[in-house]
Amino acid sequence: MSDIKKVVLAYSGGLDTSVIVKWLQETYNCEVVTFTADIGQGEEVEPARAKAKAMGIKEIYIDDLREEFARDFVFPMFRANAIYEGEYLLGTSIARPLIAKRLIEIANETGADAISHGATGKGNDQVRFELGAYALKPGIQVIAPWREWDLTSRETLMDYCAKHEIPVDYANAKKKSPYSMDANLLHISYEGGNLEDPWWEAEDPDMWRWTVAPEQAPDQPTYLEITYEKGDIVAINGEAMSPATVMEYLNKVGGENGIGRLDIVENRYVGMKSRGCYETPAGTIMMKAHRGIESITLDREAAHLKDELMPRYAKLVYNGYWWSPERKMLQLAIDESQKVVNGDVRVKLYKGSVSVVGRRSPDSLFDEKIATFEDDAGAYDQKDAEGFIKLNALRLRIAADKGRDIL
Amino acid sequence: MSDIKKVVLAYSGGLDTSVIVKWLQETYNCEVVTFTADIGQGEEVEPARAKAKAMGIKEIYIDDLREEFARDFVFPMFRANAIYEGEYLLGTSIARPLIAKRLIEIANETGADAISHGATGKGNDQVRFELGAYALKPGIQVIAPWREWDLTSRETLMDYCAKHEIPVDYANAKKKSPYSMDANLLHISYEGGNLEDPWWEAEDPDMWRWTVAPEQAPDQPTYLEITYEKGDIVAINGEAMSPATVMEYLNKVGGENGIGRLDIVENRYVGMKSRGCYETPAGTIMMKAHRGIESITLDREAAHLKDELMPRYAKLVYNGYWWSPERKMLQLAIDESQKVVNGDVRVKLYKGSVSVVGRRSPDSLFDEKIATFEDDAGAYDQKDAEGFIKLNALRLRIAADKGRDIL
């Protein structure tokens, strides 16, 4: 064991990370600092304080990071329209760099020489935590108990709890869930259990927690008017809202309308395929609405450049490279494009689907007098199209003329 | 006027192209060959024969191109998951290269020296028709009446009809529509009229023709089991179907479930923004299902490469470069990836939304024994993750160590 004196642990207050507290104390004989954050997971964070104290922790950090999370992580990512593998809105991925940053800040404040987390050795989260930590503090040590210990089954873990007098709340709903779950303002995710069979329909009504089934959603659609400034939502239905409030509001309204359920098989950075179910009510609405406001405000080539860069950006976020120079480069390009992304989008929510039904903007590039099918009074000279086509066709004509066959 | 002897016209049998027949005869004093194709637009094509004959046309081509359209154009495009500007499934775009190809084939058969079409000088279709034509027969001449004549208002057009005794069927439902429409197996589109105000909700119940409103769709979901071979659908619910039959079937079932309505503002190749509404029931289901079967069969990096190439591919199709060497290059790369895209996807249709609820394949790369959250019996060594992370972090650590600030 390397010589570690103090370690900052990302501590949820749940059973697994409580075991880690004890295991760190015992295995590394070091001081443990716990850090618990409210990033909108929908559970109280204060109870973590008492639990940590009970295990002898002296330095306990409990932070409300919801606004920072929404403003500095989720919102910039949505400016990019980031979707991983055509489907996934990166709900887990985007929370990790914030946690990594805060772990390192606390390590700096408390003089800790290591950080620790409860992510397994099979998943993406270990990568995201650790890449972030190393990028921000290159000399930090990382302890990943799931890669080190032998408590690899529920049984051995329970034995460890019994032996070390770690209280287990057997009535706790989450713990009874057969699924591995993760939640924050952007989403809640489910993995494991029956989901390990990709042919099995995720129809377990006890699994989904944030949304009603589309079948249970209201029979009447809900309309929202969403106001954007520089690519970010600043008001809904005319009411100004902070970033975190926007997300909480959209999660609520979206969830009531059955919006945001997703069931996919994705490719992890560590190399295997994994099946996950997600509820992302606010994110699903935000993605559609943002495309809507961009559709009238973005220049075509700026939009296309964004679309071509997007898969790369999404992959960076998914793989854990938020704190990297290449993400910063892409972000600057994207943010530049968003200066003009101002205006209102009207969306319709109905039984699981979101539709954009209207968009308007002081920065609109939609030019009615040119677009019209009616007489445009000379705004556009149709004869220009001939030259446009002729020169765009020139290379193709020369090739065909030289005998090339394109069929 | 250049010296044109015979021109092949893409003739719908409708009023506009009937006027063009007359106008070509009169203006160019040339012979006109009409070509009318069934590409699944849902209207009879045979009536075009009588109309053409009545105008003195001697060479009349009426073709059923539905299978060719689905098999050689729509299906290859869906292997690419092509979406233009994040939303548009390219329903109009993909039909044009087939029409261009057939126009040229007929020009070759009939010895025509020109082709003609009814697309306006403001839209994308003129570009798609003409790029295709020039690529396939570089010496062909193109007559685009809408760029040449002065019949630019409905009124002047009607006067022309009266003067030249072109029969106008005032009772024809489509002609009464305030919207400019286009249909084929993949979609029906609407432009113009009230849609020219992007804030106006496209709630006109008379506009939408292929789908019921989600609100009117059945209260019970519909499930489909879709079978893929090499990235193409070959059977539904166990019944083998030809490509065109697949599309007709999915259009029907999708339409009944309110699937495939889309309302967007898009960027035309000729430079302006345009608002369009689309109904693409089959395409919407196919897109989701294809992503589903790819999710378990495609290698991660093959999938990511496809995702990064996709916007470019979609743009090529949108802009009219189907018959180009660069589209062929991309298609070969995409098709190579699809050899393993075999298996079944189960989808759920419900009031406007499509969800993938299951996927299975003899070519699945989903490896349960590695993916499992339970004990994997050594299939994956969690300790490998440490080295993986350490080396991926190395460049970031060195930079941080040298004092670079990434925050």
Place this chain on the structure above:
Amino acid sequence: MSDIKKVVLAYSGGLDTSVIVKWLQETYNCEVVTFTADIGQGEEVEPARAKAKAMGIKEIYIDDLREEFARDFVFPMFRANAIYEGEYLLGTSIARPLIAKRLIEIANETGADAISHGATGKGNDQVRFELGAYALKPGIQVIAPWREWDLTSRETLMDYCAKHEIPVDYANAKKKSPYSMDANLLHISYEGGNLEDPWWEAEDPDMWRWTVAPEQAPDQPTYLEITYEKGDIVAINGEAMSPATVMEYLNKVGGENGIGRLDIVENRYVGMKSRGCYETPAGTIMMKAHRGIESITLDREAAHLKDELMPRYAKLVYNGYWWSPERKMLQLAIDESQKVVNGDVRVKLYKGSVSVVGRRSPDSLFDEKIATFEDDAGAYDQKDAEGFIKLNALRLRIAADKGRDIL
């Protein structure tokens, strides 16, 4: 003819643009403002004043734009390592947006309603001038005489001169050149004449003007030490220099060593292939040196992102989209990467070739203690490589295990 009152002409003082002055006055019956810029073409610009005056021009602009050109156009472009089609350093392309900008500024100052230029209808320059002009002043009118008039041969042009008493300096060396030439601080180009046969070697000793033939260059190499700040050269051999001075100096030294000759066939934006010869002494050195300083200061992924964006950036510049939102987006990303591109590069010039022979930087990421082949005292743990490889291989192994054949 549209009703134009005043036109700003990009006026070189040479014969062609002198004819244009007369032709504009005569054809459009409008006032002409001449604009002549020194962008390092190596010819006096003041003589243009007298010539313009002689033709009755009242508003004459003669500007020294060398520093602006080098600082705001050439240098930003070199931060991107921009090369078009693997070879061309964009010497002509990059000068056009500056000329377009200045034409529009002068149009605004003088109240002109049009601009004019001497570029032909076959080339890229018309596109670059006009895209720039339209982007900066959308209502501007553009007169491109070469696309309008019938003075399409040297003979008709001479007749026009004779008829309108435009003095022709038959002794002028440049005019006698069989090549069409263009020059600025970045390069001098040659097109036409014998070059229209791509198999013909450009061995005409009278053609090349800025460089000696490598065979005539000194037998001893020349070494330079080039200092960079934020990706730009700020000093050579320890002597601080302004951007234009850097280029003039490197053109001189490079030219003496036979550096920067290029002979290529390129693809024009208007659709045809064109053969051109170029002399780019400073640019050739700058490209190599910039790669050299980036090699020790840029993060790997930042560098690779730049490399992947580069062809697109180069194409934008080549095609004339300098003044576009997409170029700005890319520039911001590129410039962000250059903050750390500081330090010195040592280059060797010898008979036509440039080699980087040394590079050092306070921002170097080259870490001797990790890179060394000798014992690194634990700076790098070779065992990490095993996990790195294992997880990177995982997807490939799973695929092979499932029977996929990659050979």
Place this chain on the structure above:
Amino acid sequence: MSDIKKVVLAYSGGLDTSVIVKWLQETYNCEVVTFTADIGQGEEVEPARAKAKAMGIKEIYIDDLREEFARDFVFPMFRANAIYEGEYLLGTSIARPLIAKRLIEIANETGADAISHGATGKGNDQVRFELGAYALKPGIQVIAPWREWDLTSRETLMDYCAKHEIPVDYANAKKKSPYSMDANLLHISYEGGNLEDPWWEAEDPDMWRWTVAPEQAPDQPTYLEITYEKGDIVAINGEAMSPATVMEYLNKVGGENGIGRLDIVENRYVGMKSRGCYETPAGTIMMKAHRGIESITLDREAAHLKDELMPRYAKLVYNGYWWSPERKMLQLAIDESQKVVNGDVRVKLYKGSVSVVGRRSPDSLFDEKIATFEDDAGAYDQKDAEGFIKLNALRLRIAADKGRDIL
């Protein structure tokens, strides 16, 4: 130690891999199969047989893989114009997948359960060997002695030799070199020693082995006429040659003219920067010449697509993903483009530089009648350019008209 019965070793016959033979026998108590390949490194491979026999090896493979290497690896890569980080021609990278493939073939033939190689834990080669091996035989075991043993200094290695009676040829020139070297038909590389200081000029005359210094090259240029079929060289100066012969010939002529020296700092896949010097005479000529023949035969957009894909392709090869589905996808796209890359290129070699001075092809798209500066007799209508520019400018004009500032 895992239970390994037989291991196939990539055996050079040199000291290091001789030590590995012994170490494998001793450490794993397993049978060793040696595999020695001639891939053009310029050293006899037969002596490896006697050395292997002397160490008790029973299964000895010695293969001449030069033609396979040139034809199936180097040539396909050059069709892509692959350059890593703007400079490196991937000389080492491209040899590894062939070695990996042959190791696995031999493992299959001999029933070996493991392979082994002499690459260190710091470099790229271990990754390339092992990714290839795992992709081709997922259950293979890999032994990388340099990551396992403690013979990490020259001294401990010599002690091991002494102890195990491994003969050390102290007079061997290569071993005395202070540089780590690697050679094959495509290049010879140097790392380590003084090169670990990136500011130090690689002027050591004893280091460079394949090329004369440009200063020592002939005073007269050498011209070559190189003939391409489908993107590959098939003849030089009219003489048909096999792929390996092409490379041997060009290495000879190139080396005599001082062609192909390169001195760079590159970014390794494992995360650190590394300084390397390379001699790549044939490759340097091939790269230039291939660009030359493509310049007249490739369609513009096919060429640009290749250029945009190239950095990604080069990275794949550099990182060791030759045997991957994504490389195959890209290769198919690239190879499709090469069907028309036929014809002759004339190059001039002179004291370290290669210039293309002529190109001609039956598949040339260079159209003299359109390209000409003289009267083109209507081949190109200059007036088309106006419409082309107007529509390309439309989006920029609309934006400017709406008040957007692009400066």
